[in-house]
Amino acid sequence: MRRFLLLLPAVLFACEGQQATQNASKSASSSSGEQLALSGPPGGGLQQAPGGAQARIYPDVAYPEDVEVEIVRLAELRDASGLMQQLEERLLSDGLGNTQLTLQGVAAESGQPLGNPTPAQSDRYLAQQKYYIKYRDLHLGASSALWQNYLVIQEAATVDIAGIACEHYTLTHRHGMGDAELFLDPATRLLMGWTLFDASGIATARMRVQSVNWAPNLGSASWPVPFVSEQDYAGATDDHLLGLPPLRPSYLPQGYYLAEARILFTEVLLPGFGNLLVERYSDGVRQLFLAQHERDLPPGHQPLAKITHLRLSDLGGLRIAEGDPTRHRLYVVGDLPLSELHTVFGGMLPE
Amino acid sequence: MSTPSENSELPQALVDDLRALGGARAPEELWMRVQEQRQISALAELESSQVVRAPEALWDRVQAARAARGEFAAPRGRVLPWKQLQILSAAAAVLVLGVIGFRYLGEENHTMVQPVLAGATDAATKEALRARALGMVVTPEELSPSARTVAQAFGAALPLEKRPMGMPEEGR
Numbered sequence: 001m002r003r004f005l006l007l008l009p010a011v012l013f014a015c016e017g018q019q020a021t022q023n024a025s026k027s028a029s030s031s032s033g034e035q036l037a038l039s040g041p042p043g044g045g046l047q048q049a050p051g052g053a054q055a056r057i058y059p060d061v062a063y064p065e066d067v068e069v070e071i072v073r074l075a076e077l078r079d080a081s082g083l084m085q086q087l088e089e090r091l092l093s094d095g096l097g098n099t100q101l102t103l104q105g106v107a108a109e110s111g112q113p114l115g116n117p118t119p120a121q122s123d124r125y126l127a128q129q130k131y132y133i134k135y136r137d138l139h140l141g142a143s144s145a146l147w148q149n150y151l152v153i154q155e156a157a158t159v160d161i162a163g164i165a166c167e168h169y170t171l172t173h174r175h176g177m178g179d180a181e182l183f184l185d186p187a188t189r190l191l192m193g194w195t196l197f198d199a200s201g202i203a204t205a206r207m208r209v210q211s212v213n214w215a216p217n218l219g220s221a222s223w224p225v226p227f228v229s230e231q232d233y234a235g236a237t238d239d240h241l242l243g244l245p246p247l248r249p250s251y252l253p254q255g256y257y258l259a260e261a262r263i264l265f266t267e268v269l270l271p272g273f274g275n276l277l278v279e280r281y282s283d284g285v286r287q288l289f290l291a292q293h294e295r296d297l298p299p300g301h302q303p304l305a306k307i308t309h310l311r312l313s314d315l316g317g318l319r320i321a322e323g324d325p326t327r328h329r330l331y332v333v334g335d336l337p338l339s340e341l342h343t344v345f346g347g348m349l350p351e
Numbered sequence: 352m353s354t355p356s357e358n359s360e361l362p363q364a365l366v367d368d369l370r371a372l373g374g375a376r377a378p379e380e381l382w383m384r385v386q387e388q389r390q391i392s393a394l395a396e397l398e399s400s401q402v403v404r405a406p407e408a409l410w411d412r413v414q415a416a417r418a419a420r421g422e423f424a425a426p427r428g429r430v431l432p433w434k435q436l437q438i439l440s441a442a443a444a445v446l447v448l449g450v451i452g453f454r455y456l457g458e459e460n461h462t463m464v465q466p467v468l469a470g471a472t473d474a475a476t477k478e479a480l481r482a483r484a485l486g487m488v489v490t491p492e493e494l495s496p497s498a499r500t501v502a503q504a505f506g507a508a509l510p511l512e513k514r515p516m517g518m519p520e521e522g523r
Contacts, residue, residue: 077506077507077508077509078508079508080490080491080508085508085509087509106509121509124503124509128503128504131504131505132504132506135504135505135506136504136505136506205506250480251472251477251480287505289501289505291501307484307485308483308484308485309484309485309486309487310484310485310486310487311486311487311488311489311493311494311495311498312486312487312488312489313488313489313490313491313493313494313498314488314491315491315502315507315508316507316508317506317507317508318502318505318506318507320494320498320501320502320507321486322494322495322498323484325484329497331497331498331501331502333501333502333505338486338488339481342481342484342486343477343480343481345484345486346479346480346481346482346483346484347480347483349483349484351483
């Protein structure tokens, strides 16, 4: 048990790859000159522009990992203490599925100058870059869910980001669970920026592109190869890969649908840990993750506890519920209130 | 999938509609159901070929005579033969299953649309679900290493490790 706990952070999502060179310094502020206010208007993240309303818009988005491009961007994530952590990233993509995301600068809060990342932070990016792009970055989900949960409006005014007058879309949650906004280059459809707000209108995550290079030098790129292979989870026929049938949710927050289920083959690297099942639910914008694996219990050991304990923690933009029901280790992760995560967790336990 | 010649008994409009769907692949279940329906049609045809059928005109005359006697109201409009009804039923089934199938093949593969449960779940039910597990709020540092790793992969902020003594933060 101790062995896999020590190894897990380094290996679970580890990737091989070339560590990027640290580029010259840049200031933490956006080169576009756009105002990076930390919070939106009280009581809601976005104001609707008069006359800008259009019904049932599904923005046509080109995600950076789907095109050949090199971008430098500033990610801002709210941490557990409420500060907006700043991360300057360089993303290189060949448009064919190969991506490289490196951390160039870090600041503990908005307004501070960026400093060089620590080796541990760089290593963490090296290991988790694929998942930052896939899971942390904003991706629109099914149109039915998007329209069910959000009012999508293209604002009349454009917003300048990295010297490009970008289309500005506001996504207002119909039940006040937190709004979002995105910015698109009208010529290339490239996602130039996005913001997620919580229910009180405070920004919890934000991304802004600072520079775009449409002719990147891919010749010297070293694409990371995941240590952990993965595949789609096809249902009960794949349960033998998990070691035991997974726990199923009997309760989901309003408007969420199952967008993807994947098996990560962590057992190969960490015997006794079991393979990890990751189910990703989406409300069209936000995501909820249910991840579970078999616990590393001694042979023949049967859990005696009648009551399942779980730990709930607020990490800033994201919250998590973690516990060990029966022979499973279960994680529920999302930006929903802790009480909602607790309800989802409880709904996965037998009565 | 079947070739166009195998679907020659389908109405042309339906064939055109199906072709207009382009390269989209229908669910396997749809093809199985179409095969099943074709087998049923073939059996019905086989059965009908083994009996001596009265002329269609005779049946029309019998129907007219029964209507004249007031046994039942004469049907209004065109009465379709059984085989044609079967074809239309099969075509309707293909369309309905196709619509359902392509809806699920829509924007995201591997997507299974879930019902909205929160709106149908009252506060007491949610409380009962929460009561199945005893929750305790902890700091991020009190989570397991695996939990922190999972949360970071899904988008939590990076932990800001303290630098070793004598190594001040360098501006850039």
